[in-house]
Amino acid sequence: MGGVPVAAGSWRRRVFGEEGLVRYVFLLPAAFMVLCFAVPVGLTLVWSVFKRTQFWMEPGLTLFAYETFFTSARAENFAYAMVHAAIAVVVSFLLGFPIAVFVRRRVPVSIQHRVILLFILPFMISELIRVFALRPVLARHGLVNEFLLQLGVIDEPISAILFTPLGVIIGDVMSFLPFMVFSGFLAMEAVQRYVFEVCDDLGAGALHTFKDVILPLAAPGIFAGSVFIFVNGLGVGLIPNILGGPGAVNAGSIVFESIVALDFPLAMAISAIMIVTLVALLWIGHWLFDLTRVLEPIS
Protein backbone atom coordinates (compact mmCIF):
# COMPACT_ATOMS: atom_id res chain seq x y z
CA MET A 1 0.00 0.00 0.00
CA GLY A 2 1.34 3.39 -0.83
CA GLY A 3 0.32 6.89 0.07
CA VAL A 4 -3.04 8.31 -0.79
CA PRO A 5 -2.75 11.07 -3.38
CA VAL A 6 -4.91 13.96 -2.30
CA ALA A 7 -6.38 16.11 -5.05
CA ALA A 8 -7.94 19.39 -4.06
CA GLY A 9 -11.67 19.25 -3.61
CA SER A 10 -11.95 15.52 -4.18
CA TRP A 11 -13.95 13.13 -2.02
CA ARG A 12 -10.63 11.60 -1.07
CA ARG A 13 -9.69 14.76 0.69
CA ARG A 14 -12.91 14.73 2.64
CA VAL A 15 -12.21 11.17 3.76
CA PHE A 16 -8.43 10.88 3.93
CA GLY A 17 -7.33 14.49 4.15
CA GLU A 18 -5.97 16.27 7.18
CA GLU A 19 -9.43 17.34 8.35
CA GLY A 20 -11.19 14.36 6.78
CA LEU A 21 -13.30 11.65 8.33
CA VAL A 22 -10.25 9.47 8.84
CA ARG A 23 -9.24 11.37 11.97
CA TYR A 24 -12.24 9.89 13.75
CA VAL A 25 -10.61 6.49 13.33
CA PHE A 26 -8.41 7.44 16.27
CA LEU A 27 -11.46 7.55 18.49
CA LEU A 28 -12.49 3.98 17.63
CA PRO A 29 -10.44 2.15 20.31
CA ALA A 30 -11.73 4.45 23.03
CA ALA A 31 -15.29 4.08 21.73
CA PHE A 32 -14.94 0.29 21.72
CA MET A 33 -13.61 0.31 25.28
CA VAL A 34 -16.48 2.49 26.44
CA LEU A 35 -19.18 0.42 24.73
CA CYS A 36 -17.82 -3.05 25.45
CA PHE A 37 -16.00 -2.48 28.71
CA ALA A 38 -16.98 0.62 30.69
CA VAL A 39 -20.72 0.34 30.00
CA PRO A 40 -21.16 -3.36 30.88
CA VAL A 41 -18.89 -3.05 33.90
CA GLY A 42 -20.77 0.03 35.12
CA LEU A 43 -24.14 -1.61 34.47
CA THR A 44 -23.31 -4.42 36.91
CA LEU A 45 -24.33 -1.91 39.60
CA VAL A 46 -27.73 -1.50 37.96
CA TRP A 47 -28.32 -5.19 37.27
CA SER A 48 -27.37 -6.06 40.84
CA VAL A 49 -30.57 -4.40 42.11
CA PHE A 50 -32.83 -6.11 39.55
CA LYS A 51 -35.36 -8.73 40.63
CA ARG A 52 -34.48 -12.34 40.03
CA THR A 53 -36.90 -14.33 37.90
CA GLN A 54 -36.80 -18.04 37.23
CA PHE A 55 -34.35 -17.93 34.32
CA TRP A 56 -33.45 -14.27 34.04
CA MET A 57 -34.15 -10.98 35.84
CA GLU A 58 -36.50 -8.05 35.51
CA PRO A 59 -36.01 -4.34 36.21
CA GLY A 60 -36.59 -3.40 39.80
CA LEU A 61 -34.97 -1.90 42.83
CA THR A 62 -34.17 -4.49 45.44
CA LEU A 63 -31.17 -5.21 47.59
CA PHE A 64 -32.15 -8.86 47.76
CA ALA A 65 -28.99 -10.04 45.96
CA TYR A 66 -26.77 -8.14 48.39
CA GLU A 67 -28.77 -9.52 51.30
CA THR A 68 -28.32 -13.05 49.92
CA PHE A 69 -24.61 -12.43 49.63
CA PHE A 70 -24.01 -10.90 53.05
CA THR A 71 -26.22 -13.25 55.05
CA SER A 72 -24.85 -16.46 53.57
CA ALA A 73 -21.52 -18.24 53.94
CA ARG A 74 -20.48 -16.48 50.73
CA ALA A 75 -19.55 -13.27 52.55
CA GLU A 76 -17.38 -15.21 54.96
CA ASN A 77 -15.72 -17.09 52.07
CA PHE A 78 -15.21 -13.79 50.29
CA ALA A 79 -13.43 -12.42 53.36
CA TYR A 80 -11.20 -15.51 53.55
CA ALA A 81 -10.41 -15.15 49.85
CA MET A 82 -9.41 -11.54 50.52
CA VAL A 83 -7.02 -12.68 53.24
CA HIS A 84 -5.50 -15.32 50.94
CA ALA A 85 -5.13 -12.76 48.14
CA ALA A 86 -3.46 -10.32 50.54
CA ILE A 87 -1.00 -13.01 51.67
CA ALA A 88 -0.25 -13.74 48.01
CA VAL A 89 0.49 -10.04 47.47
CA VAL A 90 2.95 -9.95 50.38
CA VAL A 91 4.70 -13.17 49.29
CA SER A 92 4.93 -11.96 45.69
CA PHE A 93 6.41 -8.70 46.87
CA LEU A 94 9.00 -10.41 49.05
CA LEU A 95 9.98 -12.83 46.27
CA GLY A 96 9.63 -10.59 43.24
CA PHE A 97 10.49 -7.04 44.17
CA PRO A 98 14.15 -7.72 45.13
CA ILE A 99 14.57 -8.97 41.56
CA ALA A 100 13.27 -5.70 40.12
CA VAL A 101 15.67 -3.74 42.33
CA PHE A 102 18.60 -6.05 41.62
CA VAL A 103 18.13 -5.89 37.86
CA ARG A 104 17.85 -2.11 37.86
CA ARG A 105 20.77 -1.53 40.24
CA ARG A 106 23.33 -4.17 39.43
CA VAL A 107 22.68 -5.58 35.98
CA PRO A 108 24.25 -3.76 32.99
CA VAL A 109 21.72 -1.44 31.36
CA SER A 110 22.13 -3.08 27.97
CA ILE A 111 20.76 -6.42 29.17
CA GLN A 112 18.28 -5.23 31.80
CA HIS A 113 15.26 -5.59 29.54
CA ARG A 114 16.32 -9.03 28.43
CA VAL A 115 16.61 -10.23 31.99
CA ILE A 116 13.13 -8.91 32.78
CA LEU A 117 11.86 -10.60 29.61
CA LEU A 118 12.79 -13.94 31.18
CA PHE A 119 9.70 -13.50 33.32
CA ILE A 120 7.51 -13.10 30.22
CA LEU A 121 8.00 -16.73 29.33
CA PRO A 122 6.19 -18.27 32.30
CA PHE A 123 3.59 -15.52 32.11
CA MET A 124 2.81 -16.28 28.48
CA ILE A 125 2.06 -19.93 29.12
CA SER A 126 -1.62 -20.26 29.83
CA GLU A 127 -2.50 -19.45 33.40
CA LEU A 128 -4.85 -22.38 33.15
CA ILE A 129 -2.01 -24.75 32.30
CA ARG A 130 0.27 -23.37 34.99
CA VAL A 131 -2.40 -23.73 37.66
CA PHE A 132 -3.41 -27.15 36.38
CA ALA A 133 0.25 -28.20 36.25
CA LEU A 134 0.66 -27.39 39.92
CA ARG A 135 -1.53 -30.35 40.79
CA PRO A 136 0.99 -33.05 39.86
CA VAL A 137 3.74 -30.92 41.39
CA LEU A 138 2.06 -30.43 44.76
CA ALA A 139 0.10 -33.69 44.98
CA ARG A 140 0.72 -36.33 47.66
CA HIS A 141 2.89 -38.32 45.27
CA GLY A 142 3.87 -35.26 43.30
CA LEU A 143 7.21 -33.75 42.45
CA VAL A 144 7.74 -31.70 45.61
CA ASN A 145 6.86 -34.50 48.01
CA GLU A 146 8.84 -37.14 46.13
CA PHE A 147 11.84 -34.83 46.04
CA LEU A 148 11.68 -34.05 49.75
CA LEU A 149 11.19 -37.74 50.56
CA GLN A 150 14.23 -38.67 48.50
CA LEU A 151 16.28 -36.06 50.32
CA GLY A 152 15.07 -37.43 53.62
CA VAL A 153 13.80 -34.03 54.74
CA ILE A 154 10.36 -35.46 55.44
CA ASP A 155 9.21 -38.97 56.39
CA GLU A 156 5.78 -38.86 54.86
CA PRO A 157 4.27 -36.71 52.10
CA ILE A 158 3.04 -33.25 53.08
CA SER A 159 -0.65 -33.04 52.27
CA ALA A 160 -1.08 -29.42 53.36
CA ILE A 161 0.11 -27.95 50.05
CA LEU A 162 -2.70 -29.06 47.76
CA PHE A 163 -6.49 -28.74 48.13
CA THR A 164 -5.95 -26.32 51.02
CA PRO A 165 -5.84 -22.51 51.38
CA LEU A 166 -2.06 -22.83 51.22
CA GLY A 167 -2.44 -24.46 47.80
CA VAL A 168 -4.53 -21.50 46.66
CA ILE A 169 -1.90 -19.03 47.87
CA ILE A 170 0.85 -21.00 46.12
CA GLY A 171 -1.27 -20.92 42.95
CA ASP A 172 -1.80 -17.16 43.22
CA VAL A 173 1.91 -16.49 43.72
CA MET A 174 2.95 -18.80 40.89
CA SER A 175 0.41 -17.17 38.57
CA PHE A 176 0.90 -13.50 39.33
CA LEU A 177 4.48 -13.11 40.59
CA PRO A 178 5.79 -11.91 37.20
CA PHE A 179 3.48 -8.90 37.50
CA MET A 180 5.25 -7.74 40.64
CA VAL A 181 8.57 -8.03 38.79
CA PHE A 182 7.24 -6.10 35.75
CA SER A 183 5.56 -3.26 37.57
CA GLY A 184 8.37 -3.03 40.13
CA PHE A 185 10.92 -2.81 37.33
CA LEU A 186 8.84 -0.27 35.41
CA ALA A 187 8.70 1.91 38.52
CA MET A 188 12.43 1.45 39.15
CA GLU A 189 13.15 2.45 35.57
CA ALA A 190 12.04 5.97 36.39
CA VAL A 191 14.77 6.08 39.06
CA GLN A 192 18.07 7.28 37.63
CA ARG A 193 21.00 5.04 38.36
CA TYR A 194 23.08 7.83 39.85
CA VAL A 195 20.60 7.89 42.72
CA PHE A 196 22.02 4.56 43.86
CA GLU A 197 25.59 5.79 43.41
CA VAL A 198 24.79 8.81 45.54
CA CYS A 199 23.40 6.50 48.22
CA ASP A 200 26.54 4.38 48.08
CA ASP A 201 28.82 7.43 48.14
CA LEU A 202 27.02 8.90 51.10
CA GLY A 203 27.46 5.62 52.91
CA ALA A 204 23.78 4.79 53.30
CA GLY A 205 23.27 1.21 54.42
CA ALA A 206 21.26 -1.28 52.39
CA LEU A 207 18.24 -1.10 54.68
CA HIS A 208 18.36 2.68 54.80
CA THR A 209 18.62 2.96 51.02
CA PHE A 210 15.75 0.55 50.59
CA LYS A 211 13.43 2.17 53.11
CA ASP A 212 14.10 5.84 52.38
CA VAL A 213 15.03 5.87 48.70
CA ILE A 214 13.88 2.81 46.75
CA LEU A 215 10.53 2.24 48.45
CA PRO A 216 9.17 5.80 48.04
CA LEU A 217 10.38 6.04 44.44
CA ALA A 218 8.99 2.66 43.43
CA ALA A 219 5.76 2.99 45.43
CA PRO A 220 3.45 3.55 42.43
CA GLY A 221 4.76 0.42 40.70
CA ILE A 222 4.57 -1.68 43.83
CA PHE A 223 1.04 -0.47 44.41
CA ALA A 224 -0.06 -1.18 40.84
CA GLY A 225 1.45 -4.68 41.00
CA SER A 226 -0.14 -5.31 44.39
CA VAL A 227 -3.61 -4.24 43.27
CA PHE A 228 -3.29 -6.45 40.22
CA ILE A 229 -2.32 -9.50 42.28
CA PHE A 230 -4.91 -8.82 44.97
CA VAL A 231 -7.80 -8.35 42.55
CA ASN A 232 -6.86 -11.36 40.45
CA GLY A 233 -6.20 -13.52 43.50
CA LEU A 234 -9.68 -12.60 44.62
CA GLY A 235 -11.28 -12.84 41.20
CA VAL A 236 -9.73 -15.68 39.22
CA GLY A 237 -12.07 -18.52 40.06
CA LEU A 238 -9.98 -21.25 38.46
CA ILE A 239 -7.30 -21.18 41.13
CA PRO A 240 -9.45 -22.25 44.11
CA ASN A 241 -11.39 -24.57 41.78
CA ILE A 242 -8.27 -26.46 40.77
CA LEU A 243 -6.04 -26.14 43.85
CA GLY A 244 -8.37 -25.34 46.72
CA GLY A 245 -10.14 -28.58 47.40
CA PRO A 246 -13.83 -28.98 48.25
CA GLY A 247 -15.60 -25.79 49.23
CA ALA A 248 -12.75 -23.47 48.28
CA VAL A 249 -14.08 -20.39 46.55
CA ASN A 250 -13.26 -16.79 45.80
CA ALA A 251 -15.23 -13.95 44.29
CA GLY A 252 -14.64 -15.23 40.76
CA SER A 253 -15.86 -18.73 41.42
CA ILE A 254 -18.90 -17.49 43.39
CA VAL A 255 -19.83 -15.30 40.42
CA PHE A 256 -19.39 -18.19 38.02
CA GLU A 257 -21.49 -20.51 40.19
CA SER A 258 -24.24 -17.89 40.45
CA ILE A 259 -24.30 -17.61 36.66
CA VAL A 260 -24.56 -21.38 36.35
CA ALA A 261 -27.39 -21.33 38.92
CA LEU A 262 -29.07 -18.61 36.79
CA ASP A 263 -29.00 -16.18 39.72
CA PHE A 264 -27.93 -13.23 37.60
CA PRO A 265 -28.60 -10.44 40.13
CA LEU A 266 -26.40 -12.22 42.69
CA ALA A 267 -23.58 -12.62 40.16
CA MET A 268 -23.88 -8.96 39.26
CA ALA A 269 -23.96 -7.91 42.94
CA ILE A 270 -20.68 -9.70 43.65
CA SER A 271 -19.19 -8.32 40.43
CA ALA A 272 -20.30 -4.85 41.49
CA ILE A 273 -18.66 -5.31 44.90
CA MET A 274 -15.45 -6.37 43.14
CA ILE A 275 -15.57 -3.43 40.73
CA VAL A 276 -16.20 -0.94 43.53
CA THR A 277 -13.33 -2.46 45.55
CA LEU A 278 -11.05 -2.21 42.53
CA VAL A 279 -11.96 1.37 41.71
CA ALA A 280 -11.57 2.37 45.37
CA LEU A 281 -8.14 0.73 45.57
CA LEU A 282 -6.94 2.36 42.36
CA TRP A 283 -8.33 5.71 43.43
CA ILE A 284 -6.61 5.51 46.82
CA GLY A 285 -3.38 4.45 45.10
CA HIS A 286 -3.58 7.29 42.62
CA TRP A 287 -4.30 9.76 45.40
CA LEU A 288 -1.35 8.50 47.46
CA PHE A 289 1.28 7.82 44.82
CA ASP A 290 0.15 9.27 41.47
CA LEU A 291 0.02 6.04 39.48
CA THR A 292 0.75 7.84 36.19
CA ARG A 293 4.38 7.85 37.31
CA VAL A 294 4.50 4.14 36.50
CA LEU A 295 3.95 4.97 32.84
CA GLU A 296 6.52 7.77 32.65
CA PRO A 297 9.24 5.71 30.93
CA ILE A 298 6.95 5.05 27.96
CA SER A 299 5.13 8.31 27.50
Add this chain to the structure above:
Amino acid sequence: MLQDYRNPWLYRGMWVYLLLLVGALLLPVFYTIYISFNEHGFGAQIYDFTWDWYRVMLGNTQIIDSLRWTLGLGAATVAIAVPMGLIAAKHYKRTRHKLVLVTLMLAPLFVPADILGSALLVYFKNLNRACNWLADTLGLEWIRTWFELGFGTALVGQVLWTVPYAFIVILITMSRYHAQQTEAARSCGATGWQAFWRVEFPQIRVGVASASAFVFILSFNEYTRTNLLKGGFDTFTTVLISHMFNTGMSEDSYAMAGTVSVISMLVVGGVLVWSLARVERLEREARAAATPLGSA
Protein backbone atom coordinates in the same frame (compact mmCIF):
# COMPACT_ATOMS: atom_id res chain seq x y z
CA MET B 1 30.13 -5.83 32.86
CA LEU B 2 29.03 -3.90 35.86
CA GLN B 3 29.31 -5.83 39.06
CA ASP B 4 29.02 -5.24 42.70
CA TYR B 5 32.67 -5.50 43.59
CA ARG B 6 32.09 -4.96 47.26
CA ASN B 7 30.08 -8.12 47.47
CA PRO B 8 30.58 -10.40 44.47
CA TRP B 9 28.93 -13.33 46.23
CA LEU B 10 25.74 -11.39 46.83
CA TYR B 11 25.76 -10.46 43.15
CA ARG B 12 26.19 -14.07 42.05
CA GLY B 13 23.68 -15.21 44.64
CA MET B 14 21.06 -12.84 43.25
CA TRP B 15 21.63 -14.19 39.75
CA VAL B 16 21.21 -17.73 40.99
CA TYR B 17 18.05 -16.71 42.84
CA LEU B 18 16.65 -14.96 39.76
CA LEU B 19 17.23 -17.96 37.52
CA LEU B 20 15.88 -20.35 40.14
CA LEU B 21 12.72 -18.27 40.42
CA VAL B 22 12.14 -18.31 36.66
CA GLY B 23 12.86 -22.04 36.76
CA ALA B 24 10.39 -22.56 39.60
CA LEU B 25 7.69 -20.68 37.68
CA LEU B 26 8.31 -22.88 34.64
CA LEU B 27 8.83 -26.13 36.54
CA PRO B 28 5.16 -27.25 36.70
CA VAL B 29 4.85 -26.76 32.95
CA PHE B 30 7.93 -28.84 32.16
CA TYR B 31 6.85 -31.48 34.64
CA THR B 32 3.48 -31.73 32.88
CA ILE B 33 5.21 -32.14 29.53
CA TYR B 34 7.44 -34.82 31.07
CA ILE B 35 4.42 -36.73 32.38
CA SER B 36 2.65 -36.45 29.04
CA PHE B 37 5.34 -38.64 27.48
CA ASN B 38 5.08 -41.36 30.12
CA GLU B 39 3.18 -44.43 29.03
CA HIS B 40 2.03 -45.00 32.61
CA GLY B 41 0.94 -41.46 33.29
CA PHE B 42 1.21 -39.50 36.50
CA GLY B 43 2.47 -41.09 39.72
CA ALA B 44 3.84 -44.25 38.11
CA GLN B 45 7.09 -45.68 39.43
CA ILE B 46 8.38 -46.56 35.98
CA TYR B 47 8.92 -44.19 33.07
CA ASP B 48 8.45 -45.48 29.53
CA PHE B 49 8.63 -42.90 26.79
CA THR B 50 5.66 -42.84 24.44
CA TRP B 51 3.89 -40.63 21.90
CA ASP B 52 0.65 -42.51 22.54
CA TRP B 53 -1.15 -39.82 24.54
CA TYR B 54 -0.54 -37.34 21.74
CA ARG B 55 -1.84 -39.90 19.26
CA VAL B 56 -4.96 -40.37 21.39
CA MET B 57 -5.38 -36.61 21.47
CA LEU B 58 -4.98 -36.19 17.72
CA GLY B 59 -7.44 -39.02 17.11
CA ASN B 60 -10.13 -37.18 19.06
CA THR B 61 -12.30 -35.29 16.56
CA GLN B 62 -13.74 -33.04 19.28
CA ILE B 63 -10.23 -31.83 20.10
CA ILE B 64 -9.27 -31.27 16.48
CA ASP B 65 -12.51 -29.40 15.91
CA SER B 66 -11.84 -27.22 18.94
CA LEU B 67 -8.35 -26.52 17.67
CA ARG B 68 -9.86 -25.13 14.49
CA TRP B 69 -12.12 -22.78 16.47
CA THR B 70 -9.17 -21.74 18.66
CA LEU B 71 -7.02 -20.84 15.65
CA GLY B 72 -9.89 -18.96 13.98
CA LEU B 73 -10.63 -17.02 17.13
CA GLY B 74 -6.92 -16.30 17.61
CA ALA B 75 -6.53 -14.98 14.07
CA ALA B 76 -9.62 -12.79 14.37
CA THR B 77 -8.45 -11.45 17.74
CA VAL B 78 -5.04 -10.53 16.29
CA ALA B 79 -6.72 -8.88 13.29
CA ILE B 80 -8.76 -6.62 15.58
CA ALA B 81 -6.73 -6.14 18.76
CA VAL B 82 -3.40 -5.27 17.14
CA PRO B 83 -4.65 -2.50 14.80
CA MET B 84 -6.74 -1.23 17.70
CA GLY B 85 -3.71 -1.14 19.98
CA LEU B 86 -1.72 0.63 17.25
CA ILE B 87 -4.41 3.26 16.64
CA ALA B 88 -4.82 3.80 20.39
CA ALA B 89 -1.05 4.21 20.81
CA LYS B 90 -0.98 6.76 17.96
CA HIS B 91 -3.90 8.55 19.56
CA TYR B 92 -2.15 8.49 22.94
CA LYS B 93 0.81 10.38 21.48
CA ARG B 94 -1.33 13.27 20.29
CA THR B 95 -4.27 13.51 22.66
CA ARG B 96 -4.50 15.88 25.58
CA HIS B 97 -6.60 13.39 27.53
CA LYS B 98 -3.79 10.91 28.11
CA LEU B 99 -4.94 9.77 31.53
CA VAL B 100 -8.48 8.97 30.38
CA LEU B 101 -7.27 7.05 27.35
CA VAL B 102 -4.61 5.07 29.21
CA THR B 103 -7.07 4.20 31.98
CA LEU B 104 -9.63 2.99 29.46
CA MET B 105 -7.10 0.96 27.50
CA LEU B 106 -5.45 -0.69 30.51
CA ALA B 107 -8.44 -1.12 32.82
CA PRO B 108 -9.44 -4.58 31.48
CA LEU B 109 -6.14 -5.90 32.87
CA PHE B 110 -7.35 -5.19 36.37
CA VAL B 111 -10.80 -6.73 36.11
CA PRO B 112 -10.59 -10.49 36.77
CA ALA B 113 -11.76 -12.84 34.06
CA ASP B 114 -14.84 -14.20 35.82
CA ILE B 115 -16.09 -10.72 36.68
CA LEU B 116 -15.61 -9.19 33.23
CA GLY B 117 -16.87 -12.36 31.54
CA SER B 118 -20.09 -12.38 33.59
CA ALA B 119 -20.69 -8.66 33.09
CA LEU B 120 -20.28 -9.12 29.33
CA LEU B 121 -22.51 -12.21 29.37
CA VAL B 122 -25.36 -10.33 31.03
CA TYR B 123 -24.75 -7.34 28.73
CA PHE B 124 -24.95 -9.45 25.58
CA LYS B 125 -27.98 -11.35 26.86
CA ASN B 126 -29.72 -8.02 27.42
CA LEU B 127 -28.72 -6.74 23.98
CA ASN B 128 -29.88 -10.00 22.47
CA ARG B 129 -33.29 -9.64 24.12
CA ALA B 130 -33.51 -6.07 22.89
CA CYS B 131 -32.66 -7.17 19.34
CA ASN B 132 -35.22 -9.95 19.51
CA TRP B 133 -37.83 -7.51 20.69
CA LEU B 134 -36.98 -5.12 17.85
CA ALA B 135 -37.10 -7.98 15.39
CA ASP B 136 -40.52 -9.04 16.68
CA THR B 137 -42.16 -5.65 16.94
CA LEU B 138 -40.61 -3.75 14.05
CA GLY B 139 -39.95 -6.72 11.82
CA LEU B 140 -36.21 -6.03 11.65
CA GLU B 141 -35.36 -9.70 11.19
CA TRP B 142 -31.76 -8.97 10.17
CA ILE B 143 -30.75 -7.71 13.60
CA ARG B 144 -32.21 -10.66 15.50
CA THR B 145 -28.98 -12.62 15.85
CA TRP B 146 -26.52 -9.73 16.26
CA PHE B 147 -25.77 -10.37 19.88
CA GLU B 148 -26.48 -14.05 20.13
CA LEU B 149 -23.71 -15.80 22.08
CA GLY B 150 -21.20 -17.21 19.66
CA PHE B 151 -18.03 -16.39 17.81
CA GLY B 152 -18.66 -12.63 17.81
CA THR B 153 -19.30 -12.31 21.53
CA ALA B 154 -16.32 -14.54 22.40
CA LEU B 155 -14.26 -12.33 20.08
CA VAL B 156 -15.27 -9.18 21.98
CA GLY B 157 -14.22 -10.84 25.25
CA GLN B 158 -10.87 -11.82 23.79
CA VAL B 159 -10.20 -8.43 22.23
CA LEU B 160 -10.89 -6.75 25.58
CA TRP B 161 -8.45 -9.14 27.24
CA THR B 162 -5.67 -8.73 24.68
CA VAL B 163 -5.90 -5.10 23.59
CA PRO B 164 -4.14 -3.70 26.72
CA TYR B 165 -1.09 -5.86 25.96
CA ALA B 166 -1.04 -4.83 22.29
CA PHE B 167 -1.39 -1.19 23.34
CA ILE B 168 1.46 -1.33 25.88
CA VAL B 169 3.88 -3.27 23.65
CA ILE B 170 3.33 -0.91 20.71
CA LEU B 171 3.52 2.16 22.95
CA ILE B 172 6.87 1.01 24.36
CA THR B 173 8.24 0.56 20.83
CA MET B 174 6.86 3.94 19.79
CA SER B 175 8.57 5.68 22.69
CA ARG B 176 11.89 4.97 20.93
CA TYR B 177 10.71 6.66 17.73
CA HIS B 178 11.69 10.29 17.28
CA ALA B 179 8.73 12.35 16.14
CA GLN B 180 11.06 14.80 14.36
CA GLN B 181 11.33 12.22 11.59
CA THR B 182 7.62 12.55 10.93
CA GLU B 183 7.99 16.33 10.88
CA ALA B 184 10.90 16.00 8.45
CA ALA B 185 8.87 13.72 6.20
CA ARG B 186 5.88 16.06 6.33
CA SER B 187 7.99 19.10 5.45
CA CYS B 188 9.35 17.15 2.48
CA GLY B 189 5.76 16.90 1.27
CA ALA B 190 4.66 13.50 2.51
CA THR B 191 1.04 13.09 3.52
CA GLY B 192 0.30 12.06 7.08
CA TRP B 193 -0.33 8.51 5.92
CA GLN B 194 2.89 8.37 3.87
CA ALA B 195 4.90 9.70 6.81
CA PHE B 196 3.39 7.02 9.02
CA TRP B 197 3.58 4.10 6.61
CA ARG B 198 7.01 4.77 5.08
CA VAL B 199 8.89 6.39 7.95
CA GLU B 200 7.38 5.50 11.30
CA PHE B 201 5.88 2.08 10.68
CA PRO B 202 9.13 0.38 9.54
CA GLN B 203 10.65 1.46 12.85
CA ILE B 204 7.85 0.17 15.04
CA ARG B 205 7.28 -3.00 13.01
CA VAL B 206 9.03 -5.11 15.64
CA GLY B 207 6.60 -3.89 18.27
CA VAL B 208 3.62 -4.65 16.05
CA ALA B 209 4.96 -8.12 15.27
CA SER B 210 5.60 -8.98 18.92
CA ALA B 211 2.21 -7.56 19.87
CA SER B 212 0.62 -9.86 17.27
CA ALA B 213 2.44 -12.89 18.67
CA PHE B 214 1.50 -12.04 22.25
CA VAL B 215 -2.12 -11.37 21.36
CA PHE B 216 -2.32 -14.68 19.55
CA ILE B 217 -0.82 -16.56 22.50
CA LEU B 218 -3.06 -14.80 25.01
CA SER B 219 -6.08 -15.62 22.88
CA PHE B 220 -4.93 -19.21 22.42
CA ASN B 221 -4.56 -19.64 26.18
CA GLU B 222 -7.68 -17.80 27.29
CA TYR B 223 -10.33 -19.84 29.03
CA THR B 224 -12.71 -18.08 31.41
CA ARG B 225 -14.07 -15.30 29.21
CA THR B 226 -14.28 -17.54 26.17
CA ASN B 227 -16.09 -20.20 28.16
CA LEU B 228 -18.72 -17.72 29.36
CA LEU B 229 -19.24 -16.03 26.00
CA LYS B 230 -18.68 -18.74 23.41
CA GLY B 231 -22.21 -20.03 23.01
CA GLY B 232 -22.16 -23.34 21.14
CA PHE B 233 -18.59 -24.02 20.04
CA ASP B 234 -15.57 -25.24 21.99
CA THR B 235 -11.97 -24.09 22.04
CA PHE B 236 -8.92 -26.11 22.99
CA THR B 237 -8.83 -24.77 26.54
CA THR B 238 -12.56 -25.23 27.17
CA VAL B 239 -12.29 -28.85 26.04
CA LEU B 240 -9.26 -29.32 28.28
CA ILE B 241 -11.05 -27.91 31.33
CA SER B 242 -14.19 -29.92 30.75
CA HIS B 243 -12.00 -33.06 30.42
CA MET B 244 -10.25 -32.19 33.66
CA PHE B 245 -13.37 -31.53 35.68
CA ASN B 246 -15.44 -34.35 34.23
CA THR B 247 -13.03 -37.24 33.86
CA GLY B 248 -10.24 -36.16 36.19
CA MET B 249 -6.76 -35.70 34.83
CA SER B 250 -6.49 -38.43 32.27
CA GLU B 251 -3.25 -38.91 30.38
CA ASP B 252 -4.49 -37.22 27.25
CA SER B 253 -5.22 -34.06 29.27
CA TYR B 254 -1.52 -34.01 30.05
CA ALA B 255 -0.86 -34.26 26.33
CA MET B 256 -3.27 -31.36 25.68
CA ALA B 257 -1.64 -29.24 28.38
CA GLY B 258 1.76 -30.14 26.90
CA THR B 259 0.63 -29.09 23.43
CA VAL B 260 -0.67 -25.71 24.63
CA SER B 261 2.55 -25.01 26.56
CA VAL B 262 4.88 -26.05 23.77
CA ILE B 263 3.04 -23.91 21.20
CA SER B 264 3.13 -20.91 23.57
CA MET B 265 6.81 -21.37 24.31
CA LEU B 266 7.71 -21.75 20.65
CA VAL B 267 5.87 -18.59 19.63
CA VAL B 268 7.07 -16.46 22.55
CA GLY B 269 10.60 -17.86 22.42
CA GLY B 270 10.69 -17.34 18.66
CA VAL B 271 9.62 -13.72 18.95
CA LEU B 272 12.12 -13.04 21.73
CA VAL B 273 15.02 -14.61 19.86
CA TRP B 274 14.04 -12.87 16.64
CA SER B 275 13.72 -9.43 18.22
CA LEU B 276 16.92 -9.81 20.26
CA ALA B 277 18.80 -10.93 17.15
CA ARG B 278 17.44 -7.91 15.33
CA VAL B 279 18.57 -5.52 18.10
CA GLU B 280 21.97 -7.22 18.04
CA ARG B 281 22.25 -6.75 14.26
CA LEU B 282 21.16 -3.10 14.40
CA GLU B 283 23.71 -2.39 17.12
CA ARG B 284 26.44 -4.08 15.11
CA GLU B 285 25.52 -2.04 12.05
CA ALA B 286 25.43 1.13 14.12
CA ARG B 287 28.88 0.36 15.54
CA ALA B 288 30.24 -0.37 12.09
CA ALA B 289 28.81 2.87 10.75
CA ALA B 290 30.24 4.77 13.70
CA THR B 291 33.78 3.49 13.22
CA PRO B 292 35.92 6.52 12.27
CA LEU B 293 37.46 6.48 8.81
CA GLY B 294 40.83 4.81 8.63
CA SER B 295 40.65 3.40 12.14
CA ALA B 296 39.61 -0.04 10.99
